[in-house]
Amino acid sequence: MFELLFKYSPWAWRAGELSFASSWPLWLLPTLAIAGAAIIAASLLRRRHLRVRRRAALGALQAAMLAIILFMLWRPVLLVERVKDRENVVAVVLDASASMAHGEGEHSRLQESVRALDSGALDAFRKSFGVRLFSFANEVHSLQSLAEVPPPGTQTRIGDALHAVMQTGATTPLSGIVVITDGGENGGTLSEERLAELASFGVPVHTVGVGPEKNRNDLELDSVALAEDATPGEVLNAEVTIRHDGKGKTRLRVYDGERLLAASEVELSSDAGITTHTIPIRAGESGVRDLHFTLDPLEGERNTINNTRTHVLDVMPRRRNILYIEGEPRWEYKFIRRAAETDSSLRLASLVRATPNRYYRQGISSAEELAKGFPQTAEELFAYDAVIIGSFEAAALNAEQHQALKDFVDRRGGGLLMLAGRDGLADGGWGRAPVAQTFPAALPDTTSKTFAHLAARPRLTIYGAESPITRLNDDPKKNVAAWNELPPLADLQPLGRLKPGAIVLVEATSGSSRTAQPLLVWQHYGRGATYLLGTASTWRWKMRLPHQDQRHHTFWRQLLHALASDAPARTSLTTTQKVYDDEKKVVVNAELRNERYEPINDASVELTLIADDGATSRQTMVPSGQGDGRYTATVQADGPGLYRLSMKALRGQTEVASAQTHIRRNNGIVEHFGTQQNRALLQRIADATGGRYWRLDQLDELPEALRYSKAGVVERQTLDLWNLPALFLLLLALKGAEWLLRLRWKTL
């Protein structure tokens, strides 16, 4: 119908540019317009018997006819660029990954796509273009016919496929690429940089989306956030994100191999289709935990492979070592120790100055440990992962100890916690110590005492509400309530002006003042982090609450873990991921440091990869060349299973470091996740390359649209518009309307 009225296809109108091809001089146009208007005016003046409104209506109709006639006289044309018939090529690229084997009805997405092409679209392409057929999954294949589509591939690499097809345009005039896919990219091949590179070829990519944009009756275990290593006995929180299409309930189970480790009911919220659930995982004895997180399927759920995720947890044969020094016996000290003693993964070695001349040691591992008080050397101090300094004056340390303490945070990457007290923070002179550079706040510079005994109430900040350190309840609202209901503190010490990188987790209000002051603040500094706590009376949360209430101990255990867990070991062996789903290439990094945490750059480092079945391969790790003690290697983990990676570093014949870690390789996984159509990605590809997004049921329209592509061999055409049937019909309609009016007014 459109072409009947307007002669040309909508795509010509969309792509073309309107112009006038008349050779008459431009001055003639206003002259004729004025003359025509004068004739119309004269004719209306003669009809004085008509009312003004009726004469105005007739004038408008005649003026419109005059305008159309003048428009036609000046020969309007559409200037279009369109591909030369039979001289260009269109690449039709079909997604043949495993996700295309899913189907919503009787047929798979791939079958639906082939059927759409076969039922006319492909022939329509062939009328104007040479057609090249491709399929892609992990790799791109050229096809002679649709019957040659290969079996489902284990990955979707859209970026690689488009790149490969575009490179064929170097030898053939490529007018466009039609990619028919569900958009389930999972090979990491479509970064912004890659999209810009694809756009630079100048070939429009028309994306045809297949499959529903939202899965029905499907649970997907989207991700598991859990530490990569732990210490024996440690209890870790795994944060599990679940995608779902509605409200409901399921059960989450966590297995170590075949052994059930944990299970819990999960309420699926109806709000956003995404539910996050936290489940505690006991690390157990040292060794490797081959974890499987599994959701019970919904009734009638078809895709259950995406109900499971795997994770590998290396439980290192060591505990987090924390040094705590107190300048005076305090109840806070006692209750922090009690909290730490409930967690076997923590070792709290503490020194409390019981008398002016004597320290009392607890939690030490040998008679020599801390025998001379606070560690005298950097090596001794760096053996700890975290340090807590209580009511202990800075003047008690010598210059070397102060420097070591600063280096402990900066270079060693340890966690430091400074507690309030009559000799703590500003009152202990810590504001002028070298380590003050690492503090998240500039302590008050005053000679008057800042530590005050007064009642104060703690409350979470927005950062605290999200922090694992201050999580007393998994439910965010209940967590805030748990903090608000804590008994008041009995002392407070101002922390001073916050520095730009400071993160306030908890603040406190005292008396009738509504102004809150920071209570627990931290920031990263160098490789480590420093925390300031402006109170020494959290012990009241233990003594003022029923003995079953664990909020005090939970808070302190979490804070101690946060302090110590991020402190890097002297030797580390890491991979970019712990689980490689349908990915064989494993990049391994090692970092070597000596007892002073200075980089070791001259070691000979050998990496060994051992598969489940004992197959072993060895490779030398290459130094980064940056003098940072880092070494790297890339290894192939071909088959599925658990792999052990072990590293040994030698200087001459002497072993200077060793480490090991584990990874898991899975096959046939990624294509079962994110199976809904990713329309946003397809739209982004089309927008970036000058193409368009299409639904599969719009495929028939694509061949005509492609004829007006600006890529390939194109010709410029001038399409006459003066003889558009629509214009003549309009003229007839206007004149007819005038006659009808005059007939009605009986003036014809």
Place this chain on the structure above:
Amino acid sequence: MERAPRRLLRATLLVTLVLCPLLVYAVQTREFEFARLIYAENPQFARGWAFGGYRWMTDAPEAETHLLQGIRRLTRINASSESTALRLEDDAIFDHPFLYAVEVGGWELSDREAARLREYLDRGGFLVVDDFHGSLEWEGFMQSMRRVYPDQQVVEIPDSDEVFHVLYDLIERPQIPSIYGAMTGRTWERDGYTPHWRGIYDDTGRLVVVINFNMDLGDAWEHADNPAYPQPLTAIAYRFAINYLLYSMTH
């Protein structure tokens, strides 16, 4: 003639000790405040005490006044020079993780008080009992303590326990007598010939109650300025107190 002013003094002290915590509790200004337990007496076991006061206030306030001076002089503990006295019903006991009870052979805890004391100890409190002697008073003490800890045994604290070593190594442990015992050379009272350092441990192996049986540390502290009381015994009584306190602040 001498008894009247003494009674007046004790009555005043009683009122002060009971009311002070209510008036000034809000927030302590020192880390450690000596807290004495106020308890009701059991007439069956409280016989023979006739100095016009109550058993719980024996040796007060001189005992703690002297002891606190010693604690401030010998340790880094930020101790208040003032002391307080608290009933188990008073929530303020939870702000005082160290509690001293004297003459507990004649105490009588109600079921509610026994439960409160158990809760106090389970939360992390520490109790030192002192100055009761002989088998009769032991039975008086245990009648209430059994209701506090029906599930735990009272045991002799071994020499190796940290409570005897936290600051001072207290291997030699002589019987600490009352002032009368010190003056007469008769260090025991009733049939309490042998001193016992007994205790109750919680499920994690921490000592939570120290029982000074057949001895009188309170008198040794109280009479530290009395030439009639042997200085070596005062010194060792101070050492016990400091070890108990340091243990309670570190374990």
